Amino acid sequence: MEEVNRRMQQFEKDFGKLKANRAKVPLELLRTQYAKSYNALTGDIGEFVEWFMDLFFTGPSMPLHPKDEAGNKWRADREAGIRQEEKQPGGLYDQARAALIDSLDRQLYEAKVMELYNRLRREVWDPYQQRYNKWVGKPGNRWIYNSLWGAFWLPRPECKDGGWWIDREHNHVRSGYPPNIGPDPEGDKQQKSEVSNND
Numbered sequence: 001m002e003e004v005n006r007r008m009q010q011f012e013k014d015f016g017k018l019k020a021n022r023a024k025v026p027l028e029l030l031r032t033q034y035a036k037s038y039n040a041l042t043g044d045i046g047e048f049v050e051w052f053m054d055l056f057f058t059g060p061s062m063p064l065h066p067k068d069e070a071g072n073k074w075r076a077d078r079e080a081g082i083r084q085e086e087k088q089p090g091g092l093y094d095q096a097r098a099a100l101i102d103s104l105d106r107q108l109y110e111a112k113v114m115e116l117y118n119r120l121r122r123e124v125w126d127p128y129q130q131r132y133n134k135w136v137g138k139p140g141n142r143w144i145y146n147s148l149w150g151a152f153w154l155p156r157p158e159c160k161d162g163g164w165w166i167d168r169e170h171n172h173v174r175s176g177y178p179p180n181i182g183p184d185p186e187g188d189k190q191q192k193s194e195v196s197n198n199d
Contacts, residue, residue, distance in 0.1 A: 011048045014041060019104055046097045049109075053093060053116055054083060062125055065132060065148050075128045082120060092116045126177060133179040135186060142186060144179045153179050 018041055021030060030038040064072045086092040092112050099109035132148040144153040151165035151173040165173040 007048065007051065011045065011052075014045050014048070015100060015106070017041060018045060018101070022104060042101045045100055049097045049100065050093060053096060053113060054087075062129065063148065068131075071128065071131055075124060079120060079124045082123060086116060086119075092119075129177050130180055133181045135181070135184045139186065142184050144181065146179065149173055149177075 021034075021038070021041070025034065064075070092115055096109050096112040096116075099105045099112055129146065129148050132146050133144055133153075134147075135142055136145045136152075137143050145151070146153070146165065149165050151167055153163055154166045154170070155163040157163075161176055161178045163178060164175045165177075167173050
């Protein structure tokens with residue numbers, strides 16, 4: 001955490017210096033007369049952006065499944081592939097750097113970071129954790145269990161995600177990543193059986 005804090009603090013200093021320089025000195029002079037120091041400063045900011053998006057900005061609070069080597073490989077390969085795509089010229093890494101260095105727009109930079117987060121969550125992290133959802137329990141007391149979280153899904157329609165994950169004692173484990181595995185097949189069987197018995 002010390003290294004993370006150090007890099008974040010250094011970025012704040014560098015970005016503040018960049019904004020001050022741009023406010024006081026014409027951009028053309030910064031790129032010519034002061035090119036050496038200006039390029040060093042923008043280079044440091046560009047390196048920070050890549051570090052934050054590539055090294056630090058990983059699947060938040062999502063472990064690897066201890067018994068799914070193939071799934072873990074798929075996750076690693078897919079995440080690496082997306083990052084490689086976004087590192088191509090004009091991709092999100094370039095757009096994030098340009099937001100800070102060219103536009104001095106912190107809000108736009110943060111939006112580009114969130115675009116990467118949302119793509120990774122949509123295309124990697126959510127499909128990865130969905131593979132560990134299954135229906136468990138006896139008829140009349142069925143739950144969705146996720147072996148990655150080691151938790152059960154507690155439906156709460158009033159919540160943003162429609163519920164949250166709990167342990168066996170009903171303690172909150174985590175929010176987010178609602179299950180998407182369809183209706184309980186055993187529940188369908190029970191319903192059909194009840195209909196048949198009433199015929």
